[in-house]
Amino acid sequence: MAKIDLDKLQARSGSIYPGNLAGQMDGRTSLRAGDAGGLTQFGANIIILAPGAKSSLRHWHLNEDEFVMVTQGRVMLHMDAGEEEMTVGECAAFPAGVADGHCFINQSDEEARFLVIGTRAPHEVATYSDIDMKVVLGEGNPVFTRHDGTPLPDDI
Amino acid sequence: MAKIDLDKLQARSGSIYPGNLAGQMDGRTSLRAGDAGGLTQFGANIIILAPGAKSSLRHWHLNEDEFVMVTQGRVMLHMDAGEEEMTVGECAAFPAGVADGHCFINQSDEEARFLVIGTRAPHEVATYSDIDMKVVLGEGNPVFTRHDGTPLPDDI
Numbered sequence: 685m686a687k688i689d690l691d692k693l694q695a696r697s698g699s700i701y702p703g704n705l706a707g708q709m710d711g712r713t714s715l716r717a718g719d720a721g722g723l724t725q726f727g728a729n730i731i732i733l734a735p736g737a738k739s740s741l742r743h744w745h746l747n748e749d750e751f752v753m754v755t756q757g758r759v760m761l762h763m764d765a766g767e768e769e770m771t772v773g774e775c776a777a778f779p780a781g782v783a784d785g786h787c788f789i790n791q792s793d794e795e796a797r798f799l800v801i802g803t804r805a806p807h808e809v810a811t812y813s814d815i816d817m818k819v820v821l822g823e824g825n826p827v828f829t830r831h832d833g834t835p836l837p838d839d840i
Numbered sequence: 841m842a843k844i845d846l847d848k849l850q851a852r853s854g855s856i857y858p859g860n861l862a863g864q865m866d867g868r869t870s871l872r873a874g875d876a877g878g879l880t881q882f883g884a885n886i887i888i889l890a891p892g893a894k895s896s897l898r899h900w901h902l903n904e905d906e907f908v909m910v911t912q913g914r915v916m917l918h919m920d921a922g923e924e925e926m927t928v929g930e931c932a933a934f935p936a937g938v939a940d941g942h943c944f945i946n947q948s949d950e951e952a953r954f955l956v957i958g959t960r961a962p963h964e965v966a967t968y969s970d971i972d973m974k975v976v977l978g979e980g981n982p983v984f985t986r987h988d989g990t991p992l993p994d995d996i
Contacts, residue, residue, distance in 0.1 A: 686923050686932040686942060687917060718907055721933020725905040725959045726882055728933070749881040751874055753955055755929060761843060768841050771939070773911060776842040777877020777884070787841060799909055801957050803881045 688721045695732065700819075702828050703840040711737030711790075717799075721804065727802045733759065733790035739800075742785040747805040750778040752788070757796030759788040764813070770798075780805075785813030798822040844877050851888065857897065858973075858984050859996040867893030867946075873955075883958045889915065889946035895956075898941040898969040903961040906934040908944070913952030915944040920969070926954075936961075941969030 696716065699709035711734035718728030728819040731739050738792055741760055745777060758771045764784045770776065778786055780803070789807040821825045852872065856863035862938055867890035874884030887895050894994070898918055914927045920940045926932065934942055947951040963978040973992060977981045 685917065685919055685921055686925055686934050686940075688925060688931045688933060690929075690931065703928040716953040717931045718933055721907070721931070723905045723907060724940075726907070726935065726957065727929070728907045728957065744847065747883075749874075749879045751877070751882070751884045751957070753909070753911070754910075761841065763841055765841055768843055770843060773846075775844045775873045775876055775877070775884070777844060777879050778842050782878075784842075793974050799955070801882065801884065801907070803959075806927060810864065 686721060686774055689737070690715055690717060692718065693720055700826050702836060704742065704828050705817075705840060706817075708738065708741065711735075712739060712836050713731060718754070724746055726803065726804055727800070728802050730755065731788075731798050731800055733788070733796045733798075735790055735793050735795070737790050739788040741800075741815065741817075743810045744778065744785045744813065745802070746809040747780050747829045748803040748808055749780050750803075752776045752778075752798050753774040754796070756798075757794045759796045759798060760791045762787050777809075783804040783811070785811070788833070842877060844873050846871060846873060849873065849876055850933070856982050857879040858992060861897065861971075861973075861996060864894065864897065866897060867891075875879070876958075880958055883956070884909065885956050885970050887944075887953045887954050887956055889944070889954075890896050891949050891951070892947055893946050895944040897952075897971065897973075898950070899966045900934065900939055900969065901939045901958070902965040902967070903936050903938055904957075904959040905966055907957040908932045908934075908954050910952070910954045912954075912993065914952050915952045915954060916947045918943050918945060939967070 693715040695713040699706040714732040849871040850868040855862040869887040
């Protein structure tokens with residue numbers, strides 16, 4: 685059957701961010717539910733945020749649509765216009781190419797979870813809104829640079 | 841902001857199924873959350889099933905991955921191997937091209953809801969498992985035929 689046993693999935697932690705930025709992702713783990721079910725066209729991940737943890741650095745995607753539904757607790761959605769709380773059952777959508785970065789921060793005292801769906805484009809650029817960084821994703825390892833494509837500072 | 845006000849979405853009912861089959865979808869409505877948020881690469885719909893209602897006739901997709909999370913109540917997932925209950929927070933995945941049809945039936949006495957994500961392929965074929973029917977989806981109206989591509993009987 686196609687039902688996914690979430691209890692059997694290994695929670696993944698860690699970050700692909702370079703240098704000191706990786707530590708900003710402490711307290712965030714994820715369950716790759718879609719991968720476990722054999723999906724390849726989009727990711728379907730359950731993000732688990734400990735109190736104080738954030739989903740990512742604030743960013744937007746050039747080529748990939750993204751959709752979120754909160755499934756436990758409450759998170760704060762941060763975008764250019766400010767912050768907005770989201771609770772269980774509430775949804776948000778981030779169309780590809782809209783240059784308004786987003787991230788979710790658990791500003792509560794309880795664990796929070798949300799389901800995130802993101803298309804898997806063969807070539808992708810994610811641009812970070814609050815720091816001078818972008819990442820190019822495709823074949824091979826992610827390549828992080830400044831917004832203008834030049835190397836990041838060594839002490840990032 | 842990217843948050844979607846689900847209370848403002850019009851619940852859609854009805855069916856594209858031909859003839860008498862359309863009536864089998866009574867009690868099923870949906871909220872097109874992804875569309876409301878400007879997404880185009882995949883659908884993100886909340887399916888609302890009254891007691892006794894079903895999500896669709898049992899079918900599988902040739903080109904589109906599909907992912908489901910139950911968000912309210914309980915539904916029964918029907919596939920070739922039989923039926924399996926799913927409750928709030930449980931997930932299922934249906935990879936493109938796997939010829940094992942699925943549908944969800946609300947066999948409880950309470951309303952049930954689930955979120956369903958499905959890729960939007962430019963060309964798609966859905967094959968129905970329990971009746972001799974398939975549908976080709978692309979530009980223009982859906983085209984329903986028998987599995988072998990010949991016309992459906994007039995009294996379907």
